[in-house]
Amino acid sequence: MTEMRMRDALREALREELIRDDRVFLLGEDIGAYGGSYSVTKGLLEEFGEARVRDTPIAESGIVGVGVGAAMAGMRPMVELMTINFSFLAFDQIVNNAAKLHYMSNGQITIPIVIRMASGGGSQLGATHSHSLEGLYAHFPGLKVVCPSSPADGKGLLKQAFRDDNPVIFIEHTANYGLKGEVPEQEDFLIEFGKASILREGRDVTLIGYSGSVHQAVRAADLLAEQEEIDAEVIDLRTLRPLDMDTVIESVKKTNRAVVVEDDWRFGGFAGEIASQIMEKAFDWLDAPVARVCSKDVPMPYNRNLEFAALPSEEDVVEAVLAML
Amino acid sequence: MTAKERRPRSKETIDQYLLSEQQLEEMYETMLLARRLNERMLALNRQGRAPFFIGGTGQEAAQVGAAMSLKRGEDYLVPYYRDLAMNLVFGMSAREAMLNLLAKKDDPHGGGRQMPSHWGVGSRKVVTGGSVVATQLLHAAGIALAAKMSSDPIVVLTCCGEGSTSKGDFHEALNFAQIHRLPVIFYVQNNGYAISESTEKEMPIAHVADRARAYNMHSASVDGMDAIAVYQTVKPAVDQARRGGGPFLIEARCYRLGAHSSDDDDSRYRPKAELEEWTQKDPITLFRRRVETDKVFPPEELDEIEERVTAEVQDAVEWATNQPDPAPEDALGFVYRE
Ligand SMILES: Cc1ncc(C[n+]2csc(CCOP(=O)(O)OP(=O)(O)O)c2C)c(N)n1
Ligand SMILES: [Mg+2]
Numbered sequence: 001m002t003e004m005r006m007r008d009a010l011r012e013a014l015r016e017e018l019i020r021d022d023r024v025f026l027l028g029e030d031i032g033a034y035g036g037s038y039s040v041t042k043g044l045l046e047e048f049g050e051a052r053v054r055d056t057p058i059a060e061s062g063i064v065g066v067g068v069g070a071a072m073a074g075m076r077p078m079v080e081l082m083t084i085n086f087s088f089l090a091f092d093q094i095v096n097n098a099a100k101l102h103y104m105s106n107g108q109i110t111i112p113i114v115i116r117m118a119s120g121g122g123s124q125l126g127a128t129h130s131h132s133l134e135g136l137y138a139h140f141p142g143l144k145v146v147c148p149s150s151p152a153d154g155k156g157l158l159k160q161a162f163r164d165d166n167p168v169i170f171i172e173h174t175a176n177y178g179l180k181g182e183v184p185e186q187e188d189f190l191i192e193f194g195k196a197s198i199l200r201e202g203r204d205v206t207l208i209g210y211s212g213s214v215h216q217a218v219r220a221a222d223l224l225a226e227q228e229e230i231d232a233e234v235i236d237l238r239t240l241r242p243l244d245m246d247t248v249i250e251s252v253k254k255t256n257r258a259v260v261v262e263d264d265w266r267f268g269g270f271a272g273e274i275a276s277q278i279m280e281k282a283f284d285w286l287d288a289p290v291a292r293v294c295s296k297d298v299p300m301p302y303n304r305n306l307e308f309a310a311l312p313s314e315e316d317v318v319e320a321v322l323a324m325l
Numbered sequence: 326m327t328a329k330e331r332r333p334r335s336k337e338t339i340d341q342y343l344l345s346e347q348q349l350e351e352m353y354e355t356m357l358l359a360r361r362l363n364e365r366m367l368a369l370n371r372q373g374r375a376p377f378f379i380g381g382t383g384q385e386a387a388q389v390g391a392a393m394s395l396k397r398g399e400d401y402l403v404p405y406y407r408d409l410a411m412n413l414v415f416g417m418s419a420r421e422a423m424l425n426l427l428a429k430k431d432d433p434h435g436g437g438r439q440m441p442s443h444w445g446v447g448s449r450k451v452v453t454g455g456s457v458v459a460t461q462l463l464h465a466a467g468i469a470l471a472a473k474m475s476s477d478p479i480v481v482l483t484c485c486g487e488g489s490t491s492k493g494d495f496h497e498a499l500n501f502a503q504i505h506r507l508p509v510i511f512y513v514q515n516n517g518y519a520i521s522e523s524t525e526k527e528m529p530i531a532h533v534a535d536r537a538r539a540y541n542m543h544s545a546s547v548d549g550m551d552a553i554a555v556y557q558t559v560k561p562a563v564d565q566a567r568r569g570g571g572p573f574l575i576e577a578r579c580y581r582l583g584a585h586s587s588d589d590d591d592s593r594y595r596p597k598a599e600l601e602e603w604t605q606k607d608p609i610t611l612f613r614r615r616v617e618t619d620k621v622f623p624p625e626e627l628d629e630i631e632e633r634v635t636a637e638v639q640d641a642v643e644w645a646t647n648q649p650d651p652a653p654e655d656a657l658g659f660v661y662r663e
Pocket of ligand 1: 029058060082089407457485486487518519
């Protein structure tokens, strides 16, 4: 184990995969000398050269489309997009092409592409840089959606993404890049998709999050323990597709209460999916309706006061828990 | 500082400039004001008083020369995030620029919702957009289409950087505008970089203007460090578009003298010698030298402008800092038109 930040753990994963498999190469805007918008690819150009770490023109649809083509031809490309908002420029290539061509071709075509993108608010970057839309990609059959919350998960899941034969949407919360944690060093450290992790065990309520919202859930659990003597269990979903509902259901059967925490909008968001699956699978165990703590239904505003008001907080989680007891 | 008596400026056109003394003064003062505002904005960011800054240092001549060739109050400006100087030409004050930087409640561009430098004030015909580059070029084509459909004799000028011309939006906008012969000027400020990527990584051609050939469009490439050359190039294109001659692609070759934004460290990728070389071509220094040599203005009058600008920036910072921030509940409005 070594302590490292999320961005360094992600870089380690990329390095190891570039070394392990010469079909792996990276495409993205400013990923070369600049090292990527969030410094994830820093130093990789120097180590692996321009053929495998390619700075691209500003053309998101273009670079994802080229990545899809290269993947069809047997390569293992990773495309870095600066933010999830810019992934909408490549939406057609992702959802109409990458997600569907295996199916439409009757299994002839496989598209092992990793598309990494930053998400999340709280950094005052306004309405076209700050949204959390993991659940949107999870809506599409054919895509795998991965959203780590810790450096170890970041490394293990990103390495796993390169071994997967399907398009993987790998979403990194901007607030997590600087986060430190213990990361296993061995090269075969992989984390299987579809395995949630229990970050804290508890008896009274289950708090469910992913990516950035996991940290709000953990802080809320601390507050609940300190101030209210409420013992919350915290689950990090880690991947939304595949989704590990077994872990969630088992927990809810123990605690009888659940709160889903996410940075996404409430209306039509992924929290609604979790809540309805809990209802379908554990209705008889519930002592209260499943609660959702989400962001306000507004485009992310820039000013600090406004952005704070738009985003969910740990206090909101505490409030939701108290309301269901 | 006590206000000095200002010598009245002549409105007569000076031949080699195609501009009057009055216009030349405006040109110089606006470029200088943009420069000083940008310097102060960066300083405020470094002091932790402004979370984000993106500036146009080095692009003042390209911006002022182009904006001055439009009819203010009639023509549309669909700018990009470096166009502070263009907005000053279109009527933005130093105070307003600071209000926008600090995302205050009364910022007319977005009331704190918008990121700074995403300008738009309807009454001035300046149109805001998102941060996603090149999308505004299509809006500009649409505004020009609406003008054409209502026989409104206006011109739309829209801007982006050279890096943004790689996107489909750029090509789709040019293609559409030329098919329909719309009164729109696509004004590309080629400052040599798209964040860290130099132009060779962005496009396989040397000049953005060459992209016009694919659309059978008129084009020009001008020295964007020379405000007068810019005006002399853009003005005829604007006049032609107004007369129904169709769109124009103009490339202004300039240079980003600053970092990409407050989040960027340009020493990671930019050779020092290159920056030094371009610093010698500073558009404001060049302009001053030229009007001094031609004796349009005596040096002391140019110094007076400098003093005026400095005082204006100082006042703007002090004033804007004390303006109210939006309240948390303000976050909720304007999602829909109610
Ligand atoms: C579609 C899209 N991709 C990426 C970005 C991030 N980004 C912001 S500015 C910029 C560089 C733009 O370069 P250029 O068009 O040359 O304009 P300049 O900043 O040099 O003036 C990039 C890549 C963005 N805003 N939109
Ligand atoms: Mg540029």
